[in-house]
Amino acid sequence: MARTAGSHSDVTGPRVRAAALSLFARHGYAAVSMRQIARDVGVQAGALYNYTPDKQTLLFELMRDHMVELLEAVDGLPAGPPMERLEHFVRFHIAFHHDRPDAVFIAYMELRNLDPDNFSEIEALRSRYEAVLESIFSDGVTAQAFELRDAKVAAMAVIAMLTGVNTWFRAGGRLSLSAVQDHYWDMVHKMVVSAGGSIQP
């Protein structure tokens, strides 16, 4: 209670970020004005500058926070043999991205609107995420659990494939999310084993 007339820094800040996230995802960073964000939040445009030095920083922090959260989550996945880690990764990636469609969209679509320094920082975070999957693949090849021509290419292929779920899947449609996870895991699983079955000759 005690909602005074002029002191909302703790609540307005998150509302600014939420409005920016939604608007950037729907219309694109360049197409969204600070006035639109302010209107969504319910303040005047000038007030936004209490929460961000400028529009560019607002975009950058949304992307960085998303990538950091993604990395923390993937680092929390359980250890185990490569095949189990791969299955966890596949199911995790689909679920995590499904829960944050706006942030995912922005993280992939607005890279070109980042200033060079900001771009480098986001790209470094993305590379760290890709490296997680790549090392699952490398470990699996080393352990002779996987048969793969190129761990790097496979990592890029699988991440693109999994992220693509967000472009077509809608809850309440023909398939449940867990059915989609099952289908994708089936495809990825087959992709990493020999077409002839188990690996030992």
Next chain:
Amino acid sequence: MARTAGSHSDVTGPRVRAAALSLFARHGYAAVSMRQIARDVGVQAGALYNYTPDKQTLLFELMRDHMVELLEAVDGLPAGPPMERLEHFVRFHIAFHHDRPDAVFIAYMELRNLDPDNFSEIEALRSRYEAVLESIFSDGVTAQAFELRDAKVAAMAVIAMLTGVNTWFRAGGRLSLSAVQDHYWDMVHKMVVSAGGSIQP
């Protein structure tokens, strides 16, 4: 010879489209001004309106032309048994998209900047392309050449995976384009056959 001072409709028009394609891909439709396009072409902003009624139509026609060209090309792929058609599709998709990175980028990223009617038309073209791959999968399942849980899901997964090549592959790097085509075909091939090998029991 005979380059008169004020008559370039046949050459300026394509230059306008080429400049718009490049600028939209690099900075995004909303972030690019008609004046920037004009500067690239070497004319004044007003002159652009001899070639397009407005900026929106310019974007729409770039996307439509790309999708039509894609559909014509995929329709020209040779017939044959499902496994051969699938291999042709995989190699074709990678090569075709590699040759047109700007158009591909725009076709995937600027959908949200299309007016509703234009959006519907582009979406219909995209669905027709996805249906080509989906029917290869359906035919393969019917012919018992493929083992797949869901032809629709597999089509979306494979298209996303293949299109993703454009985000990381650069000619002159570690891999040649044809090596990439080989790797992706290997992965897709394994994805559609039983993990236990050939399908007959």
Next chain:
DNA sequence: GTCTATATTCTGATAGAC
């Protein structure tokens, strides 16, 4: 912390001379 007011610049699009 939010407001109003404003500076400065840029936007898409049009009119009319040549």
Next chain:
DNA sequence: GTCTATCAGAATATAGAC
């Protein structure tokens, strides 16, 4: 077909009152 000039409005960001 291209130009210059311009309209009408919107943009980011800042200054200063409250």
